[in-house]
Amino acid sequence: MTDGHFRQISFTINDRERRLRVDIRKSLAEVLREDLGLIGLKQGCGVGECGACSVMVDDVLVDSCIYLALWADGKQIRTVEGEARDGKPSKVQQAYVDEGAVQCGFCTPGFIMATTSFVEKCKGKNVSPGDIRKAHAGNLCRCTGYQNIFTAIEKSIESD
Amino acid sequence: MFDISSHKKAGSVKEAISLLKENPDAKLIAGGTDVLIKLREGKKQFSHLVDIHGLKELNFIKKDGDNTIVIGSGTVFSQVIESDIINTHIPMLVDAAQSVGGPQIRNIATIGGNICNGVTSADSASPLFALNAVVSVKGSKGSRDIPIADFYLGPGKVDLKHGDVLTAIKISSENHDHAFGCYYKYAMRNAMDIATIGCAVNLKTKNGRLQDYRIAFGVAGPVPMRCPRAENMARGQALSSRLIEDISQAVTKEVTPRTSWRASREFRLNIITELAKRATIKALKRAGEELP
Numbered sequence: 001m002t003d004g005h006f007r008q009i010s011f012t013i014n015d016r017e018r019r020l021r022v023d024i025r026k027s028l029a030e031v032l033r034e035d036l037g038l039i040g041l042k043q044g045c046g047v048g049e050c051g052a053c054s055v056m057v058d059d060v061l062v063d064s065c066i067y068l069a070l071w072a073d074g075k076q077i078r079t080v081e082g083e084a085r086d087g088k089p090s091k092v093q094q095a096y097v098d099e100g101a102v103q104c105g106f107c108t109p110g111f112i113m114a115t116t117s118f119v120e121k122c123k124g125k126n127v128s129p130g131d132i133r134k135a136h137a138g139n140l141c142r143c144t145g146y147q148n149i150f151t152a153i154e155k156s157i158e159s160d
Numbered sequence: 161m162f163d164i165s166s167h168k169k170a171g172s173v174k175e176a177i178s179l180l181k182e183n184p185d186a187k188l189i190a191g192g193t194d195v196l197i198k199l200r201e202g203k204k205q206f207s208h209l210v211d212i213h214g215l216k217e218l219n220f221i222k223k224d225g226d227n228t229i230v231i232g233s234g235t236v237f238s239q240v241i242e243s244d245i246i247n248t249h250i251p252m253l254v255d256a257a258q259s260v261g262g263p264q265i266r267n268i269a270t271i272g273g274n275i276c277n278g279v280t281s282a283d284s285a286s287p288l289f290a291l292n293a294v295v296s297v298k299g300s301k302g303s304r305d306i307p308i309a310d311f312y313l314g315p316g317k318v319d320l321k322h323g324d325v326l327t328a329i330k331i332s333s334e335n336h337d338h339a340f341g342c343y344y345k346y347a348m349r350n351a352m353d354i355a356t357i358g359c360a361v362n363l364k365t366k367n368g369r370l371q372d373y374r375i376a377f378g379v380a381g382p383v384p385m386r387c388p389r390a391e392n393m394a395r396g397q398a399l400s401s402r403l404i405e406d407i408s409q410a411v412t413k414e415v416t417p418r419t420s421w422r423a424s425r426e427f428r429l430n431i432i433t434e435l436a437k438r439a440t441i442k443a444l445k446r447a448g449e450e451l452p
Contacts, residue, residue: 005164025164027196047197048265049352060238063264066196068189070167071213114263137351138262 009073014082029064040080040109051139054110061117080109101152103143227333233272252341285384289376290362312383340447359435380415
């Protein structure tokens with residue numbers, strides 16, 4: 001299967017199965033953006049500080065810029081593009097829209113995934129403001145629009 | 161793109177050892193939160209990788225028959241935080257795991273990598289020093305167990321020879337049973353930061369006295385360290401505010417923090433004194449003790 005710097009892997013991306021020949025040197029962020037055109041996630045710092053590249057791998061939140069694309073083999077990947085269903089934004093996405101939790105938008109896809117992961121993890125549990133902050137500590141917003149983001153997260157965890 | 165020249169995936173520890181033996185330039189990669197950053201910085205010595213990312217064999221937390229707690233080196237910090245065994249027996253390690261990076265990092269960074277990286281600021285290191293942890297290393301000539309304090313040889317240098325794999329961290333019963341601990345991290349920010357000083361206390365009390373007392377620091381010297389003289393002074397003493405004050409002064413005679421762009425030596429010494437108190441008081445609270 002090895003061909004120099006390339007290797008064949010298969011994974012599920014936003015519920016779709018894909019087989020792909022990936023460059024072993026590429027990060028998952030690079031493969032998603034460059035090879036699959038999923039440009040929602042952004043590469044900010046490139047060293048796992050800013051969270052703009054956050055995606056979920058088997059429902060675990062990771063920084064895709066410091067995750068080798070090869071490691072996605074056999075895994076289920078979720079990016080912001082897969083969160084809407086039938087053209088309808090997810091609850092988290094809608095909360096971000098309703099609260100105006102977007103300024104320049106660069107950090108938003110990463111934040112949406114961090115919140116989605118948080119909401120799924122704390123389902124049915126009591127959540128404190130401190131828990132919200134801690135769960136989003138790996139995502140930076142350089143426009144510093146944190147208050148609206150915080151409100152959107154609170155709204156995301158409200159029960160329907 | 162990372163400057164990776166070769167990548168070999170190991171399906172087992174045994175295979176990892178033989179793959180390392182085949183290529184003298186090869187380095188292990190697990191969570192990747194240190195190695196990939198070094199590659200991103202253009203460090204060529206990491207361009208040949210033997211990959212143990214997600215290896216099931218190294219991912220476990222268990223309690224052995226003799227009550228020894230064994231943590232697989234590939235266990236990620238989120239798993240430490242969520243582990244019932246660790247929450248019940250070694251909450252200090254949960255303190256430490258929670259203070260690492262942010263959620264994305266804790267989901268992927270391994271406790272073994274944190275130790276093998278060899279840095280003094282590793283959040284899991286000072287608790288493991290205070291717990292007298294023993295690390296298990298496997299190599300082509302078999303396995304060996306090394307006390308954590310001997311594992312650290314110098315800044316960024318640990319007792320691993322080429323072809324060795326750290327497989328587990330063991331904490332024996334006498335080091336966690338009826339012992340109470342606390343890890344206190346001081347950093348400039350509440351998350352996503354490197355410790356200015358980390359302090360771990362592990363103690364046992366009996367009849368209002370410190371039956372056992374251990375205190376370890378990160379970033380107080382070139383490698384994580386204990387303060388044996390302060391510990392000897394504290395052992396057997398009756399619990400009092402005076403004792404806490406004495407400990408916090410005694411540790412300053414043993415630590416050797418330095419000035420860096422993060423913080424001055426003087427500031428670190430101040431933090432060391434304060435954390436010694438706070439971590440001790442919190443550990444005593446966990447032990448159900450109240451200071452008279």
